[in-house]
Amino acid sequence: MSTPPPPAGWYADPQAPGRWRWWDGARWTDDVSTPAVPGALTAADYLVIRAHAGLGNWHATIHDRSLAQVGAVRQTGMDLKVLDSAGALVLDADGGAVAFGGAGRSWTVRDAAGAQLGDLAVTGYMNRRITLTLRDTSGQTAGVLAPIGKVDRDFSVTDAAGKGVARVWRAERDRALLREDETWAAQIARPLPPPLDSLALVAVCTLDAIQHVVVNASHSSSHSAFE
Numbered sequence: 201m202s203t204p205p206p207p208a209g210w211y212a213d214p215q216a217p218g219r220w221r222w223w224d225g226a227r228w229t230d231d232v233s234t235p236a237v238p239g240a241l242t243a244a245d246y247l248v249i250r251a252h253a254g255l256g257n258w259h260a261t262i263h264d265r266s267l268a269q270v271g272a273v274r275q276t277g278m279d280l281k282v283l284d285s286a287g288a289l290v291l292d293a294d295g296g297a298v299a300f301g302g303a304g305r306s307w308t309v310r311d312a313a314g315a316q317l318g319d320l321a322v323t324g325y326m327n328r329r330i331t332l333t334l335r336d337t338s339g340q341t342a343g344v345l346a347p348i349g350k351v352d353r354d355f356s357v358t359d360a361a362g363k364g365v366a367r368v369w370r371a372e373r374d375r376a377l378l379r380e381d382e383t384w385a386a387q388i389a390r391p392l393p394p395p396l397d398s399l400a401l402v403a404v405c406t407l408d409a410i411q412h413v414v415v416n417a418s419h420s421s422s423h424s425a426f427e
Contacts, residue, residue, distance in 0.1 A: 205223075205225065205226060206223060206225075207225060208222075208223060208224050208225040213232060213243075214228075240264060240270040240284075240285065241262060241270045241271040241282075241284050241285070241290060241401075242290065242397070242398075242401060243390065244264045244265070244270060244388075245265075245387065245388055245389070245390045246264065246265040246385070246386070246387055246388070247262055247263065247264065247270075247385070247386045247388070247404065247405070248262070248263040248264075248265075248267060248371075248383065248384070248385055248386075249261075249262055249263075249273070249368075249383070249384040249385075249386065249404070249405055249407075249408065250262075250263065250381070250382075250383050250384075251273075251381070251382045251383070251384065251408040251409070252379075252380075252381050253379070253380045253381075253382075253408070253412055254378060254379050254380075255378045257275075258275045258408075258409050258412060259272070259273065259274055259275060260272065260273040260405070260408065260409070261273075262282075262405055269285055270284070270285050271283055271284050271285055271290065271405075272285075272287070273405050273406055273409065275409055277295070278294065278295020278305075278307075278413065279292070279293070279294045279295060280292075280293040280294075280295070280307065280402075280406045280409055280410075281293075282401065282402060282405055282406070288312070289312045290311075290312060291309060291310070291311060291312070291317075291398055291401065291402050292309070292310045292311075292312075293307035293308065293309050293310075293320060293402050293406060294307060294308050294310075295307050295413070304322065305321075305322050305413065305414065306319050306320060306321040306322065307319060307320045307321075307402075307406075307410075309395075309398060309399055309402050311398065316337055317336075317337065317394070317395040317398050317399065318334065318335050318336045318337055318342060318395045318398075318399050319334075319335050320332050320333070320334055320335075320399065320402065320403055320406075320410075321333045321335060322410070322414055324346070325414055327352055327415075328352035328411045328414075328415060329347040329350070329351070329352050330345075330347070330352075330407070330410060330411055330414060331344065331345065331346045331347070332344070332345040332346075332403055332407075332410070334357075334396065334399040334400065334403060336395050337395075340360070341360050342359070342360055342395060342396045342399055343357055343358060343359050343360060343365065343396050343399060343400060343403075344357070344358050345357045345366075345368075345400075345403045345404075345407070346358075348367075352370075352411070353369060353370035354367075354369045354370070355367065355368050355369070355407065357388075357400050357403060357404065359392075359396060364389075365388070365389045365392055365396065365400060366386060366387060366388040366389060366400050366403075366404060367386065367387050368384055368385070368386040368387075368403075368404040368407055369384065369385055369386075370382055370383070370384050371383045371384065371385050382408055384404075384407065384408060386404040386405075388400060388401070388404065
């Protein structure tokens, strides 16, 4: 029995992975859409993020559906950099102002040229169940990353109208003394309008890091309150 063809939609162009091409349900058309930041990382509709947290250190590698590495995330202080497979900067999220422990922290997102695209703001927090509001440069909500149910391992991303555009979930966790390795999977609708495309990509790729930052900041605030 033959496998039915995929439904009509935008898919990574088999001839040029850095862009999308329209599949009409039966064949590839001549309609192409180039992402704001070209490359396999920004064209992939399915990502696997392998995060490694140690004492004072966090980093992650990013893989596509075939598990080929298409990028990485590096943390320096509160700065999170999303890199391509060659190590070149794709998007930068710098940890700016913080209030009320970790629950008021925000990250300003910029492209490789330094142009500001918007920010990710922690607007909800309970243990590791974090809500991130994705805002454009005018402060308007472009999307929201929020937990699905009462768990810290399954999140959805919706656009400003509340339509689901991405999902990220923890597939594996391996904990040891002073070390925690987690594997996350993310499904992203392609293409997305700017700046939601970049903000959603940063959000799903750095969610594990942001969880650690907020949890650690909240623990520090709680300890300070009793000193």
